[in-house]
Amino acid sequence: MVRIHPSILSADFVNLERDLERIASADGVHLDVMDAHFVPNLTFGLPMVQRIAEVTSLPIDVHLMIDDPDTWALQYAIDGVDSVTFHAEATRDAVALARELRARGARAAIALKPGTAVDDVLEHLREFDMVLVMTVEPGFGGQSFMPEMMPKLQELRGRADELGIELALQVDGGITADTLPIAAAAGADVFVAGSAVYGHADPAERTHALRLAAAPQPGSLDR
Ligand SMILES: O=C(CO)[C@H](O)[C@H](O)COP(=O)(O)O
Numbered sequence: 256m257v258r259i260h261p262s263i264l265s266a267d268f269v270n271l272e273r274d275l276e277r278i279a280s281a282d283g284v285h286l287d288v289m290d291a292h293f294v295p296n297l298t299f300g301l302p303m304v305q306r307i308a309e310v311t312s313l314p315i316d317v318h319l320m321i322d323d324p325d326t327w328a329l330q331y332a333i334d335g336v337d338s339v340t341f342h343a344e345a346t347r348d349a350v351a352l353a354r355e356l357r358a359r360g361a362r363a364a365i366a367l368k369p370g371t372a373v374d375d376v377l378e379h380l381r382e383f384d385m386v387l388v389m390t391v392e393p394g395f396g397g398q399s400f401m402p403e404m405m406p407k408l409q410e411l412r413g414r415a416d417e418l419g420i421e422l423a424l425q426v427d428g429g430i431t432a433d434t435l436p437i438a439a440a441a442g443a444d445v446f447v448a449g450s451a452v453y454g455h456a457d458p459a460e461r462t463h464a465l466r467l468a469a470a471p472q473p474g475s476l477d478r
Pocket residue numbers: 262264265285287318391392393394395396397398427428429430447448449450451
């Protein structure tokens with residue numbers, strides 16, 4: 256099943272409740288937590304995630320771009336948070352952290368920066384509910400999609416199919432109505448979009464346009 260998860264990174268933080276209502280037809284909302292250490296940008300932390308969880312009924316997908324998620328990620332497994340994603344590059348023991356997140360009722364997800372290979376994740380694929388393949392360098396919205404990440408998606412989807420496990424494959428960075436079908440064809444099924452949704456006057460319409468872009472076209476060989 257295709258899922259569209261707008262990122263509020265490009266929303267109006269002063270009118271956030273209004274901007275959340277504008278994406279009511281989405282499947283989830285993606286919250287980018289950045290600490291100005293793991294990535295060279297600073298956004299928000301747990302108090303903001305807690306408050307958003309109080310005002311939206313959308314499942315929340317937290318993307319932690321922070322150092323030391325082994326220490327901090329569990330705090331984000333609160334009511335309303337569907338999945339917590341931590342970066343492979345920042346984590347000491349990804350399997351242990353994923354198990355702890357699951358024990359707390361959150362879906363566990365691991366993210367890979369563009370320069371990070373899939374090998375370690377492939378070895379432990381059953382431990383994760385979702386893998387996030389970054390299609391930009393994490394830190395900022397509005398960057399260009401990296402099509403060279405598609406083999407990672409193909410490899411992950413192939414291994415998940417071999418193992419017979421349900422694995423969500425998320426892409427984040429530069430997703431538009433033009434790039435989404437490329438990622439979908441490579442095996443992605445959860446699509447994060449920040450500027451493609453909130454960089455336009457009508458985020459509801461843009462959310463709908465992304466969903467249409469994800470629908471298999473007649474005659475295509477897409478999954
Ligand atoms: O994790 C992120 C950046 O590190 C954001 O989720 C992502 O970049 C969304 O922005 P856009 O769709 O504009 O690329």
